[in-house]
Amino acid sequence: MDTQTIVILDFGSQYTQLIARRIRELNVFSVVLPCTAPLTEIQALKPLGVILSGGPSSVYDADAPAADPRLLELGVPTLGICYGLHFIVHHLGGKVLSAPLREYGHAEVTIEDGATALFAGLPAKIQVWMSHGDEAQELPAGFHRTAVTSNALAGIANEERRIWAVQFHPEVHHTPLGPQLIRNFVFNICGAAGDWTPAHFIESTVSAIRAQVGAGHVICGLSGGVDSSVAAVLVHKAIGSQLTCIFVNNGVLRKNEFESVQKNLRDKLGLNIVAVDASERFLSKLAGVTDPETKRKRIGAEFIAVFDDEAARIAKETGGVDWLVQGTLYPDVIESSSVKGPSQTIKSHHNVGGLPEHMKLKLIEPLRDLFKDEVRRIGRDMGMPDDVLGRQPFPGPGLAVRILGEVTPERVALLQEADEIVVAEIRAAGLYNQIWQSFAVLLPVMSVGVMGDQRTYAYTCAVRAVQSEDGMTADWTPLPYEVLKSISSRIVNEVRGINRVVYDITSKPPGTIEWE
Ligand code: XMP
Numbered sequence: 483m484d485t486q487t488i489v490i491l492d493f494g495s496q497y498t499q500l501i502a503r504r505i506r507e508l509n510v511f512s513v514v515l516p517c518t519a520p521l522t523e524i525q526a527l528k529p530l531g532v533i534l535s536g537g538p539s540s541v542y543d544a545d546a547p548a549a550d551p552r553l554l555e556l557g558v559p560t561l562g563i564c565y566g567l568h569f570i571v572h573h574l575g576g577k578v579l580s581a582p583l584r585e586y587g588h589a590e591v592t593i594e595d596g597a598t599a600l601f602a603g604l605p606a607k608i609q610v611w612m613s614h615g616d617e618a619q620e621l622p623a624g625f626h627r628t629a630v631t632s633n634a635l636a637g638i639a640n641e642e643r644r645i646w647a648v649q650f651h652p653e654v655h656h657t658p659l660g661p662q663l664i665r666n667f668v669f670n671i672c673g674a675a676g677d678w679t680p681a682h683f684i685e686s687t688v689s690a691i692r693a694q695v696g697a698g699h700v701i702c703g704l705s706g707g708v709d710s711s712v713a714a715v716l717v718h719k720a721i722g723s724q725l726t727c728i729f730v731n732n733g734v735l736r737k738n739e740f741e742s743v744q745k746n747l748r749d750k751l752g753l754n755i756v757a758v759d760a761s762e763r764f765l766s767k768l769a770g771v772t773d774p775e776t777k778r779k780r781i782g783a784e785f786i787a788v789f790d791d792e793a794a795r796i797a798k799e800t801g802g803v804d805w806l807v808q809g810t811l812y813p814d815v816i817e818s819s820s821v822k823g824p825s826q827t828i829k830s831h832h833n834v835g836g837l838p839e840h841m842k843l844k845l846i847e848p849l850r851d852l853f854k855d856e857v858r859r860i861g862r863d864m865g866m867p868d869d870v871l872g873r874q875p876f877p878g879p880g881l882a883v884r885i886l887g888e889v890t891p892e893r894v895a896l897l898q899e900a901d902e903i904v905v906a907e908i909r910a911a912g913l914y915n916q917i918w919q920s921f922a923v924l925l926p927v928m929s930v931g932v933m934g935d936q937r938t939y940a941y942t943c944a945v946r947a948v949q950s951e952d953g954m955t956a957d958w959t960p961l962p963y964e965v966l967k968s969i970s971s972r973i974v975n976e977v978r979g980i981n982r983v984v985y986d987i988t989s990k991p992p993g994t995i996e997w998e
Pocket residue numbers: 778828831832833875876877878879919953954990993994995996997998
C-alpha cells in the first residue's frame with residue numbers, strides 16, 4: 483500500500499516541524515527533508531505536493547539555503563511559505579528586495595483573489611502571523627498577486643504551473659484560519675485522500691517489518707518508557723515470538739516499576755520479556771561514587787554488559803539474533819538531517835542506544851516517522867494501557883541522578899517512597915498528564931526536626947515539577963498549595979528518614995531538570 487506523501491523542504495524555519503504536524507493532523511503523511519535533498523530523493527517519494535518552508539535567511543545571502551530549482555518544473559503542486567515564496571520568486575525570474583520595514587508579528591491580510599484554490603472558503607480579511615525581512619517586488623512571469631497586507635504582498639499564485647505561495651505562516655497558532663488554508667492545499671489542490679490513520683500506519687508498518695525480518699530473530703531493550711514500549715508492541719504484532727525484549731532492573735528504577743512494566747507488557751499485551759534483576763550488580767558499581775558523570779558512565783557500561791550477556795544467551799537459544807529494535811522518533815531524525823545540522827539534543831544520552839559495536843545488529847526503527855503524540859495514538863490504537871502511554875519521561879540512569887551524593891540501597895529505598903508520594907498526589911490532583919516531569923530528589927542534607935516529642939535529624943527531599951515541550955527548556959510548575967501541602971505532609975509523616983521537604987523553583991536554563 484503506497485503512502486500518499488506531502489514533502490516539506492526545510493529552509494531552516496523554527497516552524498518547519500509544525501507544518502508537518504498540521505498536515506499529519508489531517509491524516510495525510512508528510513515528511514521533512516533538508517532543502518538540499520537531491521531531486522531524485524524527492525521524486526522517489528512520489529509526492530502529492532511539496533511545501534517550501536520559511537527560513538531565517540535572505541535569498542541573497544552568500545550561504546542562502548537553496549533547493550534544486552528544477553523542483554519548480556515538476557508540475558507537482560507546490561506551496562511556498564515566507565522564505566519559500568522568496569525562493570520561488572527569485573528562481574523563476576522575479577525580484578526579491580529587502581523590505582523597508584521588517585514585518586514581525588500579527589498582521590491583517592486582505593485576500594484579493596478569493597477564487598484561487600488555496601483561499602477557498604476563507605473570508606476577505608484574515609488574521610495572520612508574519613515573520614520576514616525580505617519582500618517580493620516583481621513577480622515572475624505568469625504569477626499574480628492573491629493577497630496583501632496594508633504595506634506588503636502576502637500571497638502569489640500561478641495556477642497553471644500549480645504553484646502557490648504566501649508570505650505569512652499558516653502553520654502557526656497565531657494564524658487562526660491557517661488550518662483551512664493547509665487543508666485547501668492538501669485536499670483541494672493535491673487531492674490527498676486523508677487515509678493516513680493509526681490503523682493504516684500500524685498495518686503498513688507491521689507488513690514492512692514482516693518483510694524486513696523474514697525468519698530472523700529480533701531483540702529490544704525495554705526501558706518501560708513510551709517509545710520503547712510502543713516500538714516493542716508494534717514489532718511484536720508483526721512477528722510475535724521472533725521478538726525477545728530485554729528489561730533490566732538497574733536498581734534505580736521507581737518503586738514497583740520492575741514489576742509493573744512486566745505486568746503491563748507481558749501479562750496484558752503478551753510480549754516475550756526477559757526481565758533481568760541486575761540491581762545488585764549496578765548498586766555495587768555505584769558504591770562510593772558521588773560524581774554525576776561517573777554515575778552515568780558506570781550505569782551505561784553496566785547496562786551494556788548486562789544487555790550483551792542476555793543477547794548472547796538469547797542468540798544461543800534461538801540460533802542467532804539479527805535485529806535490534808530502537809524507539810527513535812521523528813524529531814531526532816529531522817534534527818540530525820536538517821539544514822540546521824546535527825544539534826546536541828537531549829536524546830543523544832537518552833535512548834537505550836549505544837549498544838556494543840561488536841553485536842553488529844541491524845536496526846529496526848518502527849517509530850522513526852512519528853512525533854511523540856502520534857506514538858501515543860498508535861499505542862492507544864493497539865490497546866496499550868494509559869499508564870504506559872501517559873508516562874512522564876524518566877532518565878536512563880534513573881534515581882541515581884536524583885540521589886545527590888552516594889547511591890546506597892537505603893537511599894534508593896527512601897527516594898522510591900518519596901517519589902511514589904509525589905507522583906500519587908499529582909495524579910490525585912489530576913495534574914500528572916499536564917506536567918512534563920514531576921519527581922522527588924534526595925539531598926544529602928540532614929536537618930533537625932521535631933516529631934511528636936522526639937527530635938529528628940534526617941534527610942531533606944526536594945520536589946521538582948516542570949513544564950516543557952521537549953526537555954530542552956523548562957519552567958517550574960506553580961503547583962497548587964494544596965498539592966504541595968499534601969505532598970509535604972505525606973512525605974514527612976510516611977517516609978521515615980526524611981524530615982524536611984523543599985520545592986524547587988528553578989527554570990531551565992539556568993537550571994537543569996534533573997539535579998545531576
Ligand atoms: P536535564 O536534567 O539535562 O534533562 O535538564 C533534560 C531531560 O533529559 C532527561 N535526562 C536524561 N535522560 N539519561 C537519560 O536517559 C540521562 O543521563 C539523562 N539526564 C537527563 C531528564 O529527565 C529530562 O527529561
